[in-house]
Amino acid sequence: xxxxxxxxxxxxxxxxxxxxxxxxxxxxxxxxxxxxxxxxxxxxxxxxxxxxxxxxxxxxxxxxxxxxxxxxxxxxxxxxxxxxxxxxxxxxxxxxxxxxxxxxxxxxxxxxxxxxxxxxxxxxxxxxxxxxxxxxxxxxxxxxxxxxxxxxxx
Numbered sequence: 001x002x003x004x005x006x007x008x009x010x011x012x013x014x015x016x017x018x019x020x021x022x023x024x025x026x027x028x029x030x031x032x033x034x035x036x037x038x039x040x041x042x043x044x045x046x047x048x049x050x051x052x053x054x055x056x057x058x059x060x061x062x063x064x065x066x067x068x069x070x071x072x073x074x075x076x077x078x079x080x081x082x083x084x085x086x087x088x089x090x091x092x093x094x095x096x097x098x099x100x101x102x103x104x105x106x107x108x109x110x111x112x113x114x115x116x117x118x119x120x121x122x123x124x125x126x127x128x129x130x131x132x133x134x135x136x137x138x139x140x141x142x143x144x145x146x147x148x149x150x151x152x153x154x
Contacts, residue, residue, distance in 0.1 A: 005031040007087040007117070008080045010039055010072075014046045015133055016057050019125035021148045023091040024067060026119055033066045035083055040073040047134045056151040077112040088116040093126045 007027060013020060013036070027034050036057055038050060046053075054069050061067040072079040080088060088108060090101050098118075105116035133146045 004033055004084075005087070006033045006035065006083070006085040007031040007089040008035050008037050008076065008083070008085040009089045010037040010076045010079075012041065012044055012046060012130065013038055013053050013057060014044075014048055014130050015137075015143070015147055016053065016060070016151055017125075017128050017130060017133060017146055018148055019091065019093070019121055019128045021060070022122055022125055023089070023119050024061075027089045028064075028066055030117070031087060031089075033068065034089065035085060036061075036067060036069045037076070037079060038069070038071045039076065040071055047137055060148050060151050075111075077108045077114050080114050081112060086114065088114055089119065090116055091119050091121050093121045093129065 007030070009020075009024060009027065011020070016036075024034055024036065038053055038057075040050065048056075050071055054071060057069045061069065070083065074082075076088060088105070090105070092098050092101055101116070101118060105118075108114055108116060128146050133143050136143050136146075
C-alpha cells in the first residue's frame with residue numbers, strides 16, 4: 001500500500017513561469033510528490049508545442065525526483081485518479097481566480113472525492129501570467145525575468 005501524498009498541478013503552462021515554480025516549491029512542503037500535468041486542450045491555441053513545454057519543465061526539475069511532468073487529454077479528475085493523486089493543487093493570483101477555481105474544485109470533489117488545495121501567489125509574482133508572457137514572446141521581448149532560468153527555450 002502506497003502512503004505517498006500526491007498532488008496534481010494541472011495547467012497549460014504555456015509557458016511555465018516563476019510563479020508556477022514558486023507554487024511547486026511551496027507545494028512540495030505539503031505533499032510527497034507533485035505531478036505537473038499539462039492538459040491538452042484543442043480549444044486553446046498555444047505558443048509552444050506540448051513537447052517543448054514538457055522538455056522545459058522536465059529540464060527545470062531534472063534533479064528533483066519528487067516532481068514528475070506528464071500530459072493528459074481527459075478530465076483532470078480522471079487523470080488524477082489514473083496516476084493515484086489524492087489532491088489537485090492550484091494557484092490563485094486574484095479574486096477572479098478564486099471564483100473560477102472554487103467552482104471547479106466543488107465540481108471535482110463532487111465527481112471524484114478529490115480535494116483541491118489552493119496556494120496564493122506570492123505578492124512579487126501576482127502580475128505574472130502565462131498569457132502576458134506569451135504576448136511578450138509574440139512581440140519578441142525578453143521574458144527571462146518571468147520564467148525559471150534555463151526554461152526560456154522559446
